[in-house]
Amino acid sequence: MAEVLVLVDHVDGDVRKSTAELLTAAARLGEPSAVFVGAGAQGAAEFLGRYGAAKVYAVESSDVTEHLVAPVAEVLAQLVERTSPAAVLLPSTNDGKEIAARLAIKTSSGLVTDAVDVTPAEGGGVQTVQSVFAGSYTVTSVVRQGSPVVTLKPNSVPVQEAPAAAAVEAVEAQVSEAAKAARITGRKEKAASGRPSLTEAAIVVSGGRGTAGDFSPVEAFADSLGAAVGASRAAVDAGWYPHSAQVGQTGVSVSPQLYVAAGISGAIQHRAGMQTSKTIVAVNKDPEAPIFELVDYGVVGDLFTVLPQATQEIQARKG
DSSP states (O other), X not given: OOEEEEEOOEETTEEOHHXXXXXXXXXXXXXXXXXXXXXXXXXXXXXXXXXXXXXXXXXXXXXXXTBOSHHHHHHHHHHHXXXXXXXXXXXXXXXXXXXXXXXXXXXXXXXXXXXXXEEEOTTSSEEEEEEETTTTEEEEEEEOSSSOEEEEOTTSSOOOOOOOOOEEEEXXXXXXXXXXXXXXXXXOOOOOOSSOOTTXXXXXXXXXXXGTTOOXXXXXXXXXXXXXXXXXXXXXXXXXXXXXXBBSTTSBOOXXXXXXXXXXXXXXXXXXXXXXXXXXXXXXXXXXXXXXXTOSXXXXXXXXXXXXHHHHHHHHHHO
8 A cells, every 4th residue: 555645734743633634634545654844753653643644754854944844845755756655645734835836846746735625536646625716616636647745724634543553764854955045043932822723723713893803702702612713804904813813815714613703794805714614603793794695504693792692601501
C-alpha cells in the first residue's frame, strides 16, 4: 500500500485536531505517514499513531524551522521523491496552502486547495470535493498528475481512530540557500482567550453590525457553548473586534458543526467563509436579511434579547 504524506499542523508540539482529520482522510488513499516539522515529534507520536500514522518523519533542522515556508516545501519534495506517495495532504491554512503550491510546482503534481472531502478516484488518482462561490456550487475534481497535493479544510472529515505504529524517523533536511532567504527573527505567543481556535472549533458564534460594537452577549453565549467567537467584516472594519476573528472571503473560512450568526445580514463576503458549516442558525431583527436564505434555523429578534435568554437556558440545563 502506497504511503500518503500528511503535514502535521501543530503549535510548539501541540498537535491540532485538523491533523487527526488529515490522517483519517489519508487512510482512505493509502498508508498515512506524518511529517512533523519542528521539535516534539517523539512526544506527538502517540497522538499521531492513534489516528493511523504508521511513520512519523521528524524534521528538526534549524534550516527549516527558523525560516518561512519555502524550506518545508523543499523537504516535502524530497520525501515525495523518496517515497512516491499516493498523495500529500496539508491543512488549509495560509501556510499550508503556500507550501502546497510550492510543492506541486517542485514535484510537477496536480493541486487542489480547500477540499472538504477526498477519496480514491476510479481509475487511479485522487478525487476531491470543494465548495466554491460562497457555497453556491459543489465541485468534484480528479487529480492524477504526479503525487496529488491537497489541502483540506478543518472540520470537513469525521475523525476516526485507527491505531498504528507511528515509528519516528529523523529526516536529514537538504535546504537550498534560496529557500532560506526569509528568516524568522522573532516569535510572540498570542494572548490566550480561553476559547477554542476559530478555524478548528466545532461551534462558532459570530457577531456583526447588529451588535453595535457590544459583543458581550455574543461572547457570553459562545462561552456557554464552549464555542469560538467570530465577527463579520463590518464589525471588524468598525474596530469592534480583532481582524483575526473575521469570518468571510477576506478573513477566516470556517466549517464547524454549528455556526450561529448574530446581527449579521449575510452579505456574500461573509457567506463565503461559513456556508459549508453543517448547521447554521441566524438571529436578526430584520426578517428580510439575506442570511435567512441559507440557514437551517432562523430567529427574527433582537440579539440583545435572544442571546441572553439562550445563554441563561443553556446554563440552567448544564446546572
